[in-house]
Amino acid sequence: MTQNILVVAEQAEGTFRKVTFEALSAGLRLAGQMGGEVQAVVMGNDIEAAASELGRYGAEKIWLADDGALSDFTTEAYTDALAQVVTHSQPAVVLMGATTQGKDLAARLSARLNAALGSDVMGLHVDNGQVLATRPMYGGKILADVALVGSPVIVSLRPNTQVITEKQGTGALEKVTVTVSGTGVQVVDKQFESGKVELTEAASVVTGGWGMGGSDYSVVEALAETLGAAVGASRSAVDEGWRSAADQVGQTGKTVSPNLYVACGVSGAIQHLAGMSSSKVIVAINKDPEAPIIAKADYAIVGDLFEVVPALTEEIRKIKG
Protein backbone atom coordinates (compact mmCIF):
# COMPACT_ATOMS: atom_id res chain seq x y z
CA MET A 1 0.00 0.00 0.00
CA THR A 2 1.20 3.52 -0.87
CA GLN A 3 0.32 6.91 0.61
CA ASN A 4 -0.88 8.04 -2.81
CA ILE A 5 -4.17 9.67 -3.71
CA LEU A 6 -5.95 8.27 -6.75
CA VAL A 7 -8.32 10.75 -8.40
CA VAL A 8 -11.02 9.31 -10.64
CA ALA A 9 -11.39 11.71 -13.57
CA GLU A 10 -14.86 12.22 -14.97
CA GLN A 11 -15.55 13.32 -18.49
CA ALA A 12 -18.64 14.90 -19.94
CA GLU A 13 -18.75 14.98 -23.73
CA GLY A 14 -14.99 14.87 -24.16
CA THR A 15 -13.97 17.39 -21.50
CA PHE A 16 -13.23 16.80 -17.85
CA ARG A 17 -15.74 18.04 -15.36
CA LYS A 18 -14.60 20.92 -13.20
CA VAL A 19 -14.99 18.73 -10.11
CA THR A 20 -12.18 16.53 -11.47
CA PHE A 21 -9.77 19.46 -11.16
CA GLU A 22 -11.21 20.25 -7.73
CA ALA A 23 -10.55 16.64 -6.70
CA LEU A 24 -6.98 16.78 -8.02
CA SER A 25 -6.39 19.98 -6.05
CA ALA A 26 -7.87 18.48 -2.88
CA GLY A 27 -5.76 15.40 -3.59
CA LEU A 28 -2.60 17.51 -3.80
CA ARG A 29 -3.27 19.05 -0.40
CA LEU A 30 -3.98 15.61 1.07
CA ALA A 31 -0.89 14.07 -0.55
CA GLY A 32 1.17 16.83 1.07
CA GLN A 33 -0.14 15.80 4.48
CA MET A 34 0.32 12.09 3.82
CA GLY A 35 3.67 12.16 2.08
CA GLY A 36 2.37 10.56 -1.09
CA GLU A 37 1.64 11.76 -4.61
CA VAL A 38 -1.45 12.41 -6.67
CA GLN A 39 -2.31 10.04 -9.46
CA ALA A 40 -5.31 10.07 -11.75
CA VAL A 41 -7.28 7.39 -13.51
CA VAL A 42 -9.19 7.97 -16.71
CA MET A 43 -11.68 5.33 -17.82
CA GLY A 44 -13.40 5.25 -21.17
CA ASN A 45 -12.72 4.61 -24.80
CA ASP A 46 -10.23 6.64 -26.87
CA ILE A 47 -9.27 8.80 -23.93
CA GLU A 48 -5.53 9.13 -24.30
CA ALA A 49 -5.50 12.53 -26.02
CA ALA A 50 -7.52 14.28 -23.32
CA ALA A 51 -5.86 12.58 -20.35
CA SER A 52 -2.54 14.46 -20.32
CA GLU A 53 -4.36 17.66 -19.30
CA LEU A 54 -4.59 16.20 -15.77
CA GLY A 55 -0.84 16.68 -15.35
CA ARG A 56 -1.44 20.44 -15.16
CA TYR A 57 -3.22 19.92 -11.85
CA GLY A 58 -0.51 17.90 -10.20
CA ALA A 59 -1.08 14.33 -11.38
CA GLU A 60 2.28 12.52 -11.37
CA LYS A 61 0.89 9.44 -13.04
CA ILE A 62 -2.21 9.03 -15.14
CA TRP A 63 -3.62 5.51 -15.40
CA LEU A 64 -5.54 4.85 -18.58
CA ALA A 65 -8.21 2.16 -18.58
CA ASP A 66 -9.16 2.25 -22.24
CA ASP A 67 -11.71 -0.33 -23.25
CA GLY A 68 -14.67 -0.45 -25.62
CA ALA A 69 -16.84 -1.69 -22.75
CA LEU A 70 -16.16 1.62 -20.96
CA SER A 71 -17.33 3.96 -23.72
CA ASP A 72 -20.58 4.60 -21.84
CA PHE A 73 -20.64 4.89 -18.07
CA THR A 74 -22.34 1.99 -16.36
CA THR A 75 -21.76 1.54 -12.65
CA GLU A 76 -20.82 -2.16 -12.86
CA ALA A 77 -18.36 -1.89 -15.74
CA TYR A 78 -16.65 1.14 -14.23
CA THR A 79 -16.50 -0.56 -10.84
CA ASP A 80 -14.82 -3.55 -12.49
CA ALA A 81 -12.21 -1.30 -14.11
CA LEU A 82 -11.65 0.98 -11.14
CA ALA A 83 -11.31 -1.88 -8.65
CA GLN A 84 -8.55 -3.34 -10.82
CA VAL A 85 -6.73 -0.01 -11.09
CA VAL A 86 -6.97 0.37 -7.30
CA THR A 87 -5.58 -3.12 -6.74
CA HIS A 88 -2.77 -2.36 -9.17
CA SER A 89 -1.85 1.13 -7.92
CA GLN A 90 -2.54 0.61 -4.18
CA PRO A 91 -3.65 4.14 -3.23
CA ALA A 92 -4.47 5.15 0.35
CA VAL A 93 -7.36 7.35 -0.80
CA VAL A 94 -9.61 7.14 -3.86
CA LEU A 95 -11.14 10.54 -4.64
CA MET A 96 -13.89 11.40 -7.08
CA GLY A 97 -16.53 14.05 -7.66
CA ALA A 98 -19.88 13.56 -5.94
CA THR A 99 -21.67 13.66 -9.27
CA THR A 100 -24.49 11.35 -10.30
CA GLN A 101 -22.03 8.81 -11.63
CA GLY A 102 -19.34 9.46 -9.02
CA LYS A 103 -21.70 8.80 -6.12
CA ASP A 104 -22.93 5.56 -7.65
CA LEU A 105 -19.45 4.38 -8.60
CA ALA A 106 -18.14 5.19 -5.11
CA ALA A 107 -21.00 3.22 -3.50
CA ARG A 108 -20.47 0.12 -5.63
CA LEU A 109 -16.70 0.30 -5.18
CA SER A 110 -17.06 0.57 -1.39
CA ALA A 111 -18.99 -2.70 -1.33
CA ARG A 112 -16.58 -4.37 -3.78
CA LEU A 113 -13.50 -3.43 -1.72
CA ASN A 114 -15.18 -3.43 1.71
CA ALA A 115 -13.84 0.11 2.07
CA ALA A 116 -15.00 3.18 3.99
CA LEU A 117 -16.92 5.70 1.91
CA GLY A 118 -17.25 9.38 2.78
CA SER A 119 -20.00 10.68 0.52
CA ASP A 120 -20.52 14.27 -0.66
CA VAL A 121 -17.54 15.45 1.38
CA MET A 122 -16.93 19.20 1.77
CA GLY A 123 -13.64 19.16 3.68
CA LEU A 124 -10.83 16.65 3.99
CA HIS A 125 -7.63 16.38 6.00
CA VAL A 126 -5.28 13.88 7.60
CA ASP A 127 -4.54 13.74 11.29
CA ASN A 128 -2.12 11.16 12.69
CA GLY A 129 -2.43 9.12 9.51
CA GLN A 130 -6.22 9.08 9.82
CA VAL A 131 -8.33 10.49 6.99
CA LEU A 132 -10.95 12.84 8.41
CA ALA A 133 -13.81 14.19 6.36
CA THR A 134 -16.51 16.77 6.94
CA ARG A 135 -19.79 15.95 5.27
CA PRO A 136 -23.39 17.13 5.40
CA MET A 137 -26.18 15.02 6.86
CA TYR A 138 -29.92 15.66 7.04
CA GLY A 139 -29.67 17.57 3.78
CA GLY A 140 -27.11 19.97 5.24
CA LYS A 141 -28.91 20.71 8.51
CA ILE A 142 -26.01 18.98 10.27
CA LEU A 143 -22.30 18.71 9.52
CA ALA A 144 -20.56 15.51 10.52
CA ASP A 145 -16.85 15.08 11.15
CA VAL A 146 -16.11 11.46 10.33
CA ALA A 147 -13.03 9.27 10.45
CA LEU A 148 -12.60 6.97 7.46
CA VAL A 149 -11.04 3.75 8.68
CA GLY A 150 -8.94 1.27 6.72
CA SER A 151 -7.10 1.45 3.44
CA PRO A 152 -7.96 2.42 0.84
CA VAL A 153 -10.74 4.80 1.79
CA ILE A 154 -13.10 6.27 -0.78
CA VAL A 155 -14.25 9.88 -0.87
CA SER A 156 -16.71 11.61 -3.16
CA LEU A 157 -16.27 15.37 -3.09
CA ARG A 158 -19.15 17.78 -3.37
CA PRO A 159 -18.70 20.02 -6.44
CA ASN A 160 -17.82 23.69 -5.83
CA THR A 161 -16.29 23.11 -2.39
CA GLN A 162 -12.58 22.81 -3.28
CA VAL A 163 -10.25 25.56 -4.50
CA ILE A 164 -8.55 24.63 -7.78
CA THR A 165 -4.78 25.04 -7.88
CA GLU A 166 -2.68 24.51 -10.96
CA LYS A 167 0.62 22.75 -10.34
CA GLN A 168 2.51 20.97 -13.08
CA GLY A 169 2.96 17.27 -12.37
CA THR A 170 4.85 14.71 -14.41
CA GLY A 171 1.61 13.48 -15.90
CA ALA A 172 3.14 10.21 -17.10
CA LEU A 173 0.55 8.16 -18.95
CA GLU A 174 0.39 4.46 -18.17
CA LYS A 175 -2.04 2.08 -19.77
CA VAL A 176 -3.56 -0.58 -17.59
CA THR A 177 -5.38 -3.55 -19.03
CA VAL A 178 -8.67 -4.25 -17.30
CA THR A 179 -11.17 -7.05 -17.60
CA VAL A 180 -14.68 -5.71 -17.71
CA SER A 181 -17.45 -8.23 -17.14
CA GLY A 182 -20.18 -5.98 -15.73
CA THR A 183 -23.73 -7.17 -15.21
CA GLY A 184 -25.12 -6.44 -18.63
CA VAL A 185 -26.50 -2.92 -18.18
CA GLN A 186 -26.71 -1.20 -21.57
CA VAL A 187 -27.12 2.50 -22.26
CA VAL A 188 -29.74 2.79 -24.99
CA ASP A 189 -30.29 6.53 -25.19
CA LYS A 190 -29.06 9.87 -23.83
CA GLN A 191 -30.90 13.16 -23.98
CA PHE A 192 -29.18 16.40 -23.01
CA GLU A 193 -30.69 19.84 -22.94
CA SER A 194 -28.13 21.83 -24.86
CA GLY A 195 -26.62 24.79 -23.06
CA LYS A 196 -28.31 23.92 -19.78
CA VAL A 197 -26.17 24.88 -16.78
CA GLU A 198 -26.07 22.01 -14.26
CA LEU A 199 -27.41 23.07 -10.86
CA THR A 200 -24.82 21.36 -8.68
CA GLU A 201 -21.86 22.69 -10.68
CA ALA A 202 -23.12 26.19 -11.43
CA ALA A 203 -21.25 29.22 -10.09
CA SER A 204 -24.60 30.99 -9.75
CA VAL A 205 -28.13 29.71 -9.22
CA VAL A 206 -31.44 31.56 -9.57
CA THR A 207 -34.36 29.76 -7.95
CA GLY A 208 -38.06 30.41 -8.27
CA GLY A 209 -40.42 29.29 -5.53
CA TRP A 210 -44.08 29.36 -4.60
CA GLY A 211 -44.17 33.09 -5.34
CA MET A 212 -43.78 32.32 -9.06
CA GLY A 213 -47.48 31.43 -9.00
CA GLY A 214 -47.23 29.22 -12.08
CA SER A 215 -44.99 27.54 -14.59
CA ASP A 216 -43.97 30.77 -16.36
CA TYR A 217 -40.37 31.12 -15.21
CA SER A 218 -39.36 33.62 -17.87
CA VAL A 219 -38.31 36.37 -15.44
CA VAL A 220 -36.17 33.91 -13.49
CA GLU A 221 -34.73 32.40 -16.67
CA ALA A 222 -33.82 35.84 -18.01
CA LEU A 223 -31.90 36.71 -14.84
CA ALA A 224 -30.21 33.31 -14.91
CA GLU A 225 -29.16 33.81 -18.50
CA THR A 226 -27.69 37.23 -17.71
CA LEU A 227 -25.71 35.72 -14.83
CA GLY A 228 -24.79 32.50 -16.64
CA ALA A 229 -26.64 30.78 -13.82
CA ALA A 230 -28.58 27.55 -13.49
CA VAL A 231 -32.31 27.70 -12.77
CA GLY A 232 -33.57 26.02 -9.63
CA ALA A 233 -36.99 25.48 -8.09
CA SER A 234 -38.37 25.00 -4.60
CA ARG A 235 -40.19 21.82 -3.61
CA SER A 236 -43.59 23.48 -3.75
CA ALA A 237 -42.91 24.62 -7.32
CA VAL A 238 -41.94 21.07 -8.28
CA ASP A 239 -44.95 19.62 -6.45
CA GLU A 240 -47.18 21.95 -8.46
CA GLY A 241 -45.60 20.64 -11.65
CA TRP A 242 -44.19 24.04 -12.62
CA ARG A 243 -40.64 22.67 -12.96
CA SER A 244 -39.13 19.22 -13.27
CA ALA A 245 -37.85 17.37 -10.20
CA ALA A 246 -34.31 17.65 -11.58
CA ASP A 247 -34.45 21.40 -10.84
CA GLN A 248 -35.36 21.02 -7.18
CA VAL A 249 -33.08 22.51 -4.54
CA GLY A 250 -33.46 21.25 -0.98
CA GLN A 251 -33.31 18.22 1.27
CA THR A 252 -35.29 16.06 -1.14
CA GLY A 253 -33.65 17.63 -4.18
CA LYS A 254 -30.18 18.87 -4.93
CA THR A 255 -27.78 20.54 -2.55
CA VAL A 256 -25.96 23.46 -4.12
CA SER A 257 -22.98 25.58 -3.06
CA PRO A 258 -22.69 28.31 -5.70
CA ASN A 259 -20.93 31.65 -5.29
CA LEU A 260 -24.26 33.42 -5.76
CA TYR A 261 -27.73 32.09 -4.95
CA VAL A 262 -30.72 34.25 -5.83
CA ALA A 263 -34.00 33.05 -4.28
CA CYS A 264 -37.05 34.57 -5.96
CA GLY A 265 -40.37 34.07 -4.22
CA VAL A 266 -38.92 31.30 -2.07
CA SER A 267 -40.14 31.40 1.53
CA GLY A 268 -37.20 29.42 2.89
CA ALA A 269 -38.71 26.29 4.41
CA ILE A 270 -36.21 24.41 6.54
CA GLN A 271 -35.79 21.65 3.94
CA HIS A 272 -34.99 24.28 1.28
CA LEU A 273 -32.50 26.16 3.45
CA ALA A 274 -30.72 22.87 4.08
CA GLY A 275 -30.06 22.54 0.36
CA MET A 276 -28.61 25.99 -0.28
CA SER A 277 -27.30 27.55 2.92
CA SER A 278 -23.69 26.66 2.04
CA SER A 279 -23.91 29.11 -0.88
CA LYS A 280 -21.34 31.86 -0.55
CA VAL A 281 -23.66 34.82 -1.16
CA ILE A 282 -27.44 34.59 -0.85
CA VAL A 283 -29.86 37.12 -2.29
CA ALA A 284 -33.55 36.91 -1.46
CA ILE A 285 -36.33 38.64 -3.31
CA ASN A 286 -39.63 38.21 -1.52
CA LYS A 287 -42.69 40.29 -0.82
CA ASP A 288 -42.91 38.99 2.75
CA PRO A 289 -40.32 40.63 5.04
CA GLU A 290 -41.00 37.87 7.59
CA ALA A 291 -40.11 35.02 5.20
CA PRO A 292 -37.37 32.84 6.77
CA ILE A 293 -35.21 33.20 3.65
CA ILE A 294 -34.79 36.93 4.39
CA ALA A 295 -33.01 36.20 7.67
CA LYS A 296 -30.57 33.91 5.86
CA ALA A 297 -29.88 36.25 2.97
CA ASP A 298 -26.82 38.47 2.72
CA TYR A 299 -28.91 40.88 0.68
CA ALA A 300 -32.67 41.00 0.50
CA ILE A 301 -35.16 43.07 -1.40
CA VAL A 302 -38.70 43.11 -0.10
CA GLY A 303 -41.00 43.50 -3.06
CA ASP A 304 -42.88 41.89 -5.91
CA LEU A 305 -40.51 39.55 -7.70
CA PHE A 306 -42.21 40.26 -11.04
CA GLU A 307 -41.08 43.89 -10.73
CA VAL A 308 -37.79 43.39 -8.92
CA VAL A 309 -36.32 40.49 -10.92
CA PRO A 310 -36.69 42.07 -14.40
CA ALA A 311 -35.29 45.37 -13.08
CA LEU A 312 -32.33 43.51 -11.56
CA THR A 313 -31.76 41.64 -14.81
CA GLU A 314 -31.67 44.94 -16.70
CA GLU A 315 -29.30 46.47 -14.15
CA ILE A 316 -26.88 43.55 -14.32
CA ARG A 317 -27.05 43.55 -18.10
CA LYS A 318 -25.97 47.22 -18.04
CA ILE A 319 -23.06 46.45 -15.70
CA LYS A 320 -21.93 43.53 -17.80
CA GLY A 321 -22.22 45.69 -20.90
Added chain:
Amino acid sequence: MEILVLLKQVPSTEALIEVADDGVSIKTEGLRFVINPYDELAVEEALRIREAQGGTVTIVSVGPAKAAEAIRTGLAMGADKGILVNPGDLNCDGLAVAKILAAAIKPLSYDLIIAGHRAVDDDNFQTATAVAELLGIANVSMVIKQELLDGKIRCQCTVEGGTKTVDAPLPALIAAQRGLNKPRFTSMSGIMKAKKKPLETKSLADVGIDIDGLQPLVQVKALRLPEERSGGRIIEGDSVQAKVSELARLLREEAKVI
Protein backbone atom coordinates in the same frame (compact mmCIF):
# COMPACT_ATOMS: atom_id res chain seq x y z
CA MET B 1 -43.40 -10.53 -10.15
CA GLU B 2 -41.68 -10.73 -6.78
CA ILE B 3 -40.66 -7.22 -5.73
CA LEU B 4 -38.63 -6.21 -2.70
CA VAL B 5 -38.63 -2.63 -1.47
CA LEU B 6 -35.78 -1.34 0.71
CA LEU B 7 -37.14 1.13 3.20
CA LYS B 8 -35.72 3.30 5.95
CA GLN B 9 -37.44 5.32 8.63
CA VAL B 10 -36.05 8.86 8.89
CA PRO B 11 -36.92 12.15 10.61
CA SER B 12 -39.38 14.22 8.60
CA THR B 13 -37.72 16.77 6.30
CA GLU B 14 -39.70 19.51 8.06
CA ALA B 15 -37.97 18.63 11.34
CA LEU B 16 -35.44 20.83 13.04
CA ILE B 17 -32.44 18.64 13.77
CA GLU B 18 -30.41 19.19 16.94
CA VAL B 19 -27.23 17.53 18.17
CA ALA B 20 -27.65 15.35 21.28
CA ASP B 21 -25.52 15.81 24.39
CA ASP B 22 -23.17 12.98 23.36
CA GLY B 23 -22.10 15.12 20.38
CA VAL B 24 -22.24 12.23 17.91
CA SER B 25 -25.98 11.63 17.53
CA ILE B 26 -29.12 13.73 17.16
CA LYS B 27 -31.91 14.45 19.61
CA THR B 28 -34.78 12.15 18.70
CA GLU B 29 -37.24 13.22 21.38
CA GLY B 30 -40.28 14.82 19.82
CA LEU B 31 -39.06 14.21 16.27
CA ARG B 32 -41.64 13.03 13.78
CA PHE B 33 -40.41 10.01 11.84
CA VAL B 34 -41.59 9.09 8.37
CA ILE B 35 -40.75 6.76 5.50
CA ASN B 36 -37.69 8.14 3.72
CA PRO B 37 -39.35 10.18 0.92
CA TYR B 38 -37.39 8.39 -1.82
CA ASP B 39 -38.36 5.00 -0.37
CA GLU B 40 -41.98 6.10 -0.49
CA LEU B 41 -41.52 6.48 -4.25
CA ALA B 42 -40.10 2.95 -4.28
CA VAL B 43 -43.14 1.53 -2.45
CA GLU B 44 -45.49 3.32 -4.84
CA GLU B 45 -43.65 2.07 -7.93
CA ALA B 46 -43.66 -1.50 -6.62
CA LEU B 47 -47.42 -1.32 -6.01
CA ARG B 48 -48.04 -0.03 -9.53
CA ILE B 49 -46.05 -2.88 -11.03
CA ARG B 50 -47.93 -5.42 -8.90
CA GLU B 51 -51.25 -3.87 -9.87
CA ALA B 52 -50.33 -4.12 -13.54
CA GLN B 53 -49.01 -7.66 -13.54
CA GLY B 54 -49.56 -9.34 -10.19
CA GLY B 55 -47.04 -10.57 -7.69
CA THR B 56 -45.95 -9.67 -4.19
CA VAL B 57 -44.42 -6.59 -2.65
CA THR B 58 -42.22 -7.21 0.39
CA ILE B 59 -40.70 -4.37 2.39
CA VAL B 60 -37.26 -4.99 3.90
CA SER B 61 -35.85 -2.58 6.45
CA VAL B 62 -32.97 -2.33 8.90
CA GLY B 63 -33.65 -0.28 12.00
CA PRO B 64 -34.80 -0.17 15.61
CA ALA B 65 -38.16 -1.57 16.75
CA LYS B 66 -39.70 1.85 16.09
CA ALA B 67 -38.98 1.44 12.34
CA ALA B 68 -41.89 -1.03 12.24
CA GLU B 69 -44.14 2.07 12.10
CA ALA B 70 -42.69 3.02 8.74
CA ILE B 71 -43.10 -0.53 7.43
CA ARG B 72 -46.74 -0.49 8.61
CA THR B 73 -47.27 2.70 6.65
CA GLY B 74 -45.89 0.92 3.58
CA LEU B 75 -48.22 -1.99 4.26
CA ALA B 76 -51.10 0.48 4.58
CA MET B 77 -50.18 1.86 1.16
CA GLY B 78 -50.67 -1.69 -0.10
CA ALA B 79 -47.48 -3.72 0.32
CA ASP B 80 -48.05 -7.37 1.24
CA LYS B 81 -45.55 -8.06 3.99
CA GLY B 82 -42.59 -6.66 5.84
CA ILE B 83 -39.29 -7.78 7.29
CA LEU B 84 -37.48 -5.66 9.87
CA VAL B 85 -33.94 -6.57 10.83
CA ASN B 86 -33.12 -4.98 14.17
CA PRO B 87 -29.36 -4.68 14.67
CA GLY B 88 -29.80 -3.92 18.36
CA ASP B 89 -27.14 -1.70 19.85
CA LEU B 90 -24.84 -1.99 16.86
CA ASN B 91 -23.94 1.36 15.36
CA CYS B 92 -24.06 0.79 11.58
CA ASP B 93 -22.56 2.80 8.75
CA GLY B 94 -24.09 2.70 5.27
CA LEU B 95 -22.06 -0.29 4.14
CA ALA B 96 -22.95 -2.27 7.28
CA VAL B 97 -26.65 -1.64 6.62
CA ALA B 98 -26.14 -2.85 3.05
CA LYS B 99 -24.50 -6.03 4.32
CA ILE B 100 -27.43 -6.72 6.66
CA LEU B 101 -29.98 -6.04 3.92
CA ALA B 102 -28.11 -8.29 1.49
CA ALA B 103 -27.99 -11.08 4.09
CA ALA B 104 -31.73 -10.73 4.72
CA ILE B 105 -32.49 -10.75 0.98
CA LYS B 106 -30.28 -13.67 -0.04
CA PRO B 107 -32.73 -16.44 0.95
CA LEU B 108 -35.69 -14.62 -0.66
CA SER B 109 -36.75 -15.04 -4.26
CA TYR B 110 -37.10 -11.79 -6.17
CA ASP B 111 -37.21 -10.37 -9.68
CA LEU B 112 -36.80 -6.74 -8.82
CA ILE B 113 -35.58 -4.65 -5.88
CA ILE B 114 -36.66 -1.02 -5.63
CA ALA B 115 -35.04 1.44 -3.21
CA GLY B 116 -34.76 5.17 -2.73
CA HIS B 117 -31.57 6.58 -4.24
CA ARG B 118 -30.62 8.01 -0.87
CA ALA B 119 -31.90 8.35 2.67
CA VAL B 120 -32.42 11.96 3.70
CA ASP B 121 -30.87 11.44 7.16
CA ASP B 122 -27.35 10.09 6.55
CA ASP B 123 -27.29 11.20 2.89
CA ASN B 124 -24.75 8.48 2.06
CA PHE B 125 -25.99 7.69 -1.46
CA GLN B 126 -24.52 4.28 -0.73
CA THR B 127 -26.79 1.58 0.66
CA ALA B 128 -28.99 0.74 -2.35
CA THR B 129 -26.08 0.47 -4.78
CA ALA B 130 -23.97 -1.45 -2.27
CA VAL B 131 -26.79 -3.99 -1.79
CA ALA B 132 -26.82 -4.63 -5.55
CA GLU B 133 -23.06 -5.17 -5.52
CA LEU B 134 -23.26 -7.55 -2.56
CA LEU B 135 -26.02 -9.53 -4.30
CA GLY B 136 -24.10 -9.48 -7.59
CA ILE B 137 -26.94 -7.91 -9.56
CA ALA B 138 -27.25 -4.86 -11.79
CA ASN B 139 -28.20 -1.49 -10.34
CA VAL B 140 -29.67 1.60 -11.94
CA SER B 141 -29.77 4.83 -9.94
CA MET B 142 -31.78 8.06 -10.16
CA VAL B 143 -34.68 6.37 -11.95
CA ILE B 144 -37.59 8.62 -12.98
CA LYS B 145 -39.37 6.14 -15.26
CA GLN B 146 -39.31 2.38 -15.73
CA GLU B 147 -40.77 -0.14 -18.11
CA LEU B 148 -40.56 -3.92 -17.72
CA LEU B 149 -39.60 -5.67 -20.92
CA ASP B 150 -38.87 -9.33 -21.56
CA GLY B 151 -36.27 -10.30 -18.94
CA LYS B 152 -35.10 -6.76 -18.43
CA ILE B 153 -36.11 -3.38 -17.12
CA ARG B 154 -35.73 -0.17 -19.12
CA CYS B 155 -35.11 2.88 -16.94
CA GLN B 156 -34.93 6.55 -17.64
CA CYS B 157 -32.58 8.24 -15.17
CA THR B 158 -31.59 11.80 -14.43
CA VAL B 159 -27.94 12.72 -15.04
CA GLU B 160 -26.22 16.11 -15.04
CA GLY B 161 -27.84 18.21 -17.74
CA GLY B 162 -30.34 15.65 -18.98
CA THR B 163 -31.48 12.05 -18.83
CA LYS B 164 -30.27 8.69 -20.03
CA THR B 165 -32.09 5.47 -20.70
CA VAL B 166 -30.57 2.13 -19.78
CA ASP B 167 -31.61 -1.51 -19.95
CA ALA B 168 -30.76 -3.74 -17.01
CA PRO B 169 -31.23 -7.52 -16.94
CA LEU B 170 -33.47 -8.89 -14.19
CA PRO B 171 -33.12 -9.38 -11.33
CA ALA B 172 -31.96 -5.82 -10.86
CA LEU B 173 -32.03 -3.10 -8.23
CA ILE B 174 -33.39 0.27 -9.26
CA ALA B 175 -33.13 3.39 -7.09
CA ALA B 176 -35.91 5.97 -7.23
CA GLN B 177 -35.45 9.66 -7.86
CA ARG B 178 -38.13 12.33 -7.46
CA GLY B 179 -40.28 12.44 -10.55
CA LEU B 180 -40.80 8.66 -10.68
CA ASN B 181 -44.38 8.90 -9.36
CA LYS B 182 -46.63 10.56 -6.81
CA PRO B 183 -47.04 8.24 -3.83
CA ARG B 184 -50.61 7.48 -2.83
CA PHE B 185 -52.05 8.43 0.54
CA THR B 186 -52.93 5.70 2.97
CA SER B 187 -56.66 5.12 3.39
CA MET B 188 -58.41 4.16 6.60
CA SER B 189 -59.19 0.71 5.20
CA GLY B 190 -55.55 0.39 4.13
CA ILE B 191 -54.43 1.18 7.68
CA MET B 192 -56.89 -1.39 9.09
CA LYS B 193 -55.74 -4.07 6.66
CA ALA B 194 -52.09 -3.31 7.36
CA LYS B 195 -52.55 -4.32 11.00
CA LYS B 196 -53.21 -7.90 9.91
CA LYS B 197 -50.41 -8.16 7.38
CA PRO B 198 -47.31 -10.15 8.30
CA LEU B 199 -44.41 -8.14 9.69
CA GLU B 200 -41.52 -10.25 10.81
CA THR B 201 -38.76 -8.91 13.06
CA LYS B 202 -35.38 -10.56 12.84
CA SER B 203 -32.08 -10.27 14.66
CA LEU B 204 -28.65 -10.24 13.05
CA ALA B 205 -28.29 -13.88 14.07
CA ASP B 206 -31.60 -14.70 12.34
CA VAL B 207 -30.25 -13.43 9.01
CA GLY B 208 -26.99 -15.28 9.62
CA ILE B 209 -24.64 -12.33 9.69
CA ASP B 210 -21.67 -12.04 11.98
CA ILE B 211 -21.28 -8.81 13.92
CA ASP B 212 -17.51 -8.80 13.34
CA GLY B 213 -17.94 -7.89 9.69
CA LEU B 214 -20.21 -4.96 10.53
CA GLN B 215 -17.89 -2.71 12.51
CA PRO B 216 -18.29 0.80 11.10
CA LEU B 217 -15.59 1.98 8.68
CA VAL B 218 -17.08 5.45 8.81
CA GLN B 219 -16.90 6.61 12.42
CA VAL B 220 -18.71 9.76 13.46
CA LYS B 221 -16.40 11.86 15.63
CA ALA B 222 -18.63 14.90 16.00
CA LEU B 223 -21.88 16.34 14.73
CA ARG B 224 -22.38 20.08 14.66
CA LEU B 225 -24.70 22.68 13.23
CA PRO B 226 -23.45 24.61 10.21
CA GLU B 227 -22.35 28.15 11.00
CA GLU B 228 -25.34 30.43 11.36
CA ARG B 229 -25.54 32.85 8.48
CA SER B 230 -25.57 36.45 9.59
CA GLY B 231 -28.13 37.54 7.05
CA GLY B 232 -31.17 39.69 7.06
CA ARG B 233 -29.78 42.83 5.42
CA ILE B 234 -32.75 44.38 3.67
CA ILE B 235 -31.89 46.84 0.93
CA GLU B 236 -33.97 49.96 1.21
CA GLY B 237 -34.74 52.46 -1.49
CA ASP B 238 -37.42 54.84 -2.78
CA SER B 239 -38.18 52.73 -5.81
CA VAL B 240 -37.63 49.27 -7.24
CA GLN B 241 -35.00 50.81 -9.51
CA ALA B 242 -33.14 52.33 -6.56
CA LYS B 243 -33.16 49.00 -4.73
CA VAL B 244 -31.89 46.92 -7.63
CA SER B 245 -29.18 49.48 -8.44
CA GLU B 246 -27.93 49.26 -4.88
CA LEU B 247 -28.14 45.46 -4.92
CA ALA B 248 -26.20 45.22 -8.18
CA ARG B 249 -23.57 47.61 -6.79
CA LEU B 250 -23.19 45.53 -3.62
CA LEU B 251 -22.96 42.28 -5.56
CA ARG B 252 -20.22 43.75 -7.71
CA GLU B 253 -18.22 45.85 -5.27
CA GLU B 254 -18.76 44.23 -1.88
CA ALA B 255 -19.58 40.57 -2.54
CA LYS B 256 -17.65 40.52 -5.83
CA VAL B 257 -19.85 37.83 -7.34
CA ILE B 258 -20.85 39.57 -10.58
